[in-house]
Amino acid sequence: MDAVWMFSGQGAQKPGMGAGVADDPAAREVYECASEHFGFDVARTSLEASQEELNETKRAQACMVALSVGLARALEARGHEPSAVLGFSLGQVSALAVSGMLSLEETMRFAAFRAEAMSRAAANGAGAMCALLGADEEAAAKLCDACADGDVLVPANYNCPGQIVISGSEAAIARAEEAWKAEKKRCSRLATSGAFHSPLMQPAADELAAYLAQVEFSEARIPLVCNVDAQPLAAAAARQHLADHLTHPVRFAQSVAWLAEQGAHTFAEVGFGGVLSGLVRRIDKNLGRPVVASLEDVESYGE
Numbered sequence: 688m689d690a691v692w693m694f695s696g697q698g699a700q701k702p703g704m705g706a707g708v709a710d711d712p713a714a715r716e717v718y719e720c721a722s723e724h725f726g727f728d729v730a731r732t733s734l735e736a737s738q739e740e741l742n743e744t745k746r747a748q749a750c751m752v753a754l755s756v757g758l759a760r761a762l763e764a765r766g767h768e769p770s771a772v773l774g775f776s777l778g779q780v781s782a783l784a785v786s787g788m789l790s791l792e793e794t795m796r797f798a799a800f801r802a803e804a805m806s807r808a809a810a811n812g813a814g815a816m817c818a819l820l821g822a823d824e825e826a827a828a829k830l831c832d833a834c835a836d837g838d839v840l841v842p843a844n845y846n847c848p849g850q851i852v853i854s855g856s857e858a859a860i861a862r863a864e865e866a867w868k869a870e871k872k873r874c875s876r877l878a879t880s881g882a883f884h885s886p887l888m889q890p891a892a893d894e895l896a897a898y899l900a901q902v903e904f905s906e907a908r909i910p911l912v913c914n915v916d917a918q919p920l921a922a923a924a925a926r927q928h929l930a931d932h933l934t935h936p937v938r939f940a941q942s943v944a945w946l947a948e949q950g951a952h953t954f955a956e957v958g959f960g961g962v963l964s965g966l967v968r969r970i971d972k973n974l975g976r977p978v979v980a981s982l983e984d985v986e987s988y989g990e
Contacts, residue, residue, distance in 0.1 A: 691769055691771045693958075693967075695754075698879055713760040743806075759784075768909070770951065772786050775937065776937050808888050815854075819872070820875070821873065827853060838859035839887050846939055847967075848969055913942075914942065953977070955976070
């Protein structure tokens with residue numbers, strides 16, 4: 688099995704990421720399409736926006752999706768193709784375009800609508816996300832039960848052994864952080880503007896479900912392993928799974944493990960941050976994990 692391409696999620700964005708990628712002929716169309724649908728110059732924003740500006744949901748999602756899909760187009764233009772694709776949270780939107788389930792135009796239209804819906808839900812829900820270091824599924828579930836106190840607090844991302852992200856109201860996250868630190872364990876807030884992959888995103892999920900009812904999906908040309916159930920996504924299930932994606936946990940560790948069982952031995956992170964490469968190392972240190980974050984990485988890919 689050839690390399691799996693993984694697409695980065697929101698939270699890894701940094702000012703200046705992807706410098707020069709939009710100038711590549713294969714990637715330029717991606718940035719132009721993203722700018723048209725998001726309503727601002729995505730290439731310029733990626734280079735010039737401050738960290739605070741980039742952390743805003745709409746800007747972060749536009750820049751991350753454009754970079755991942757742009758890099759994938761640049762790789763394809765040089766004769767490379769993945770055996771499967773896997774997104775991490777927002778990265779699943781990038782995966783739709785690369786898998787062939789949606790056209791570039793449809794992907795960016797969907798990404799812009801999704802970002803707006805999530806921004807509205809985040810503004811009304813006042814939530815946050817936090818990575819628990821040294822956590823397993825049982826410990827994360829117990830912490831959420833103990834610290835919810837009537838608020839929303841749930842496991843949101845199963846990243847890798849020893850790292851699970853929880854999501855919920857600001858107050859509940861603060862209580863969980865205090866309780867986790869009291870056990871002499873470490874945790875880290877994520878650079879997101881809301882409690883993604885939690886019930887606080889239900890208003891956005893409802894909006895997305897209505898939008899997706901009008902969208903036609905093609906069967907994946909390149910298999911796309913879905914965050915919701917860690918299985919290949921079929922066109923008939925895409926609407927439901929993509930709406931559920933906003934309120935259900937990201938099963939990244941399970942997805943990598945399933946792909947490895949199918950024979951995948953290299954997982955290339957196509958996007959910015961190197962976060963997914965680090966998670967793969969902790970899932971199985973024997974798996975290859977190159978990072979493609981720049982045109983220089985594109986040119987050296989596969990060497």
